[in-house]
Amino acid sequence: EAGVTQSPTHLIKTRGQQATLRCSPISGHTSVYWYQQALGLGLQFLLWYDEGEERNRGNFPPRFSGRQFPNYSSELNVNALELEDSALYLCASSLVRHWAGGPPYEQYFGPGTRLTVT
Amino acid sequence: AQSVTQLDSQVPVFEEAPVELRCNYSSSVSVYLFWYVQYPNQGLQLLLKYLSGSTLVKGINGFEAEFNKSQTSFHLRKPSVHISDTAEYFCAVSGQGAQKLVFGQGTRLTINP
Numbered sequence: 001e002a003g004v005t006q007s008p009t010h011l012i013k014t015r016g017q018q019a020t021l022r023c024s025p026i027s028g029h030t031s032v033y034w035y036q037q038a039l040g041l042g043l044q045f046l047l048w049y050d051e052g053e054e055r056n057r058g059n060f061p062p063r064f065s066g067r068q069f070p071n072y073s074s075e076l077n078v079n080a081l082e083l084e085d086s087a088l089y090l091c092a093s094s095l096v097r098h099w100a101g102g103p104p105y106e107q108y109f110g111p112g113t114r115l116t117v118t
Numbered sequence: 119a120q121s122v123t124q125l126d127s128q129v130p131v132f133e134e135a136p137v138e139l140r141c142n143y144s145s146s147v148s149v150y151l152f153w154y155v156q157y158p159n160q161g162l163q164l165l166l167k168y169l170s171g172s173t174l175v176k177g178i179n180g181f182e183a184e185f186n187k188s189q190t191s192f193h194l195r196k197p198s199v200h201i202s203d204t205a206e207y208f209c210a211v212s213g214q215g216a217q218k219l220v221f222g223q224g225t226r227l228t229i230n231p
Contacts, residue, residue, distance in 0.1 A: 043208060043219075092162075109163070111161045
């Protein structure tokens with residue numbers, strides 16, 4: 001079974017440009033999560049998509065956005081890039097419970113996209 | 119709100135020695151706890167998880183962790199480490215119904231021969 005895949009592996013952009021990162025979940029998973037791993041800031045939750053809808057958002061400015069496609073793959077877009085956006089962006093996928101209670105399903109992580117803003 | 123504190127940013131140990139990586143969490147509701155490992159230039163891999171039931175959880179690669187509700191801790195242990203355990207380890211928490219993971223700052227485990 002193929003795992004979570006992300007592209008590109010590395011991305012170099014200049015300040016002010018836009019970056020687009022892509023993620024393909026494990027087959028059968030409908031939820032996709034994005035996390036940012038920046039030096040000194042640890043792993044921070046960015047966005048959660050399920051069934052094509054944004055379900056939850058972390059404490060990031062609106063220039064971080066994304067979408068989920070009908071095949072459940074996802075894009076993360078970062079507009080007006082700033083130097084501090086340089087980080088490893090990790091995508092994860094999981095099944096999801098469509099009710100509020102109970103434990104979450106395991107999230108499976110991809111290898112990440114390393115974004116460097118110069 | 120939930121938070122996780124990993125008490126040690128770096129832990130150096132000798133090969134075949136035991137190791138404990140400490141994790142404390144803060145949450146006002148029921149929690150689910152996880153330990154992930156990140157090898158150099160790779161994504162995260164789940165080591166083990168506590169969802170309910172027995173407070174001693176066994177995971178992959180010989181790791182185990184104990185959930186202690188009164189001390190709000192979820193420390194990770196291995197009785198004998200190997201060079202291949204060199205990696206960064208992350209403790210994470212998720213709440214009931216919540217789908218996001220809140221991570222600690224990570225602990226870098228270095229194994230010396």
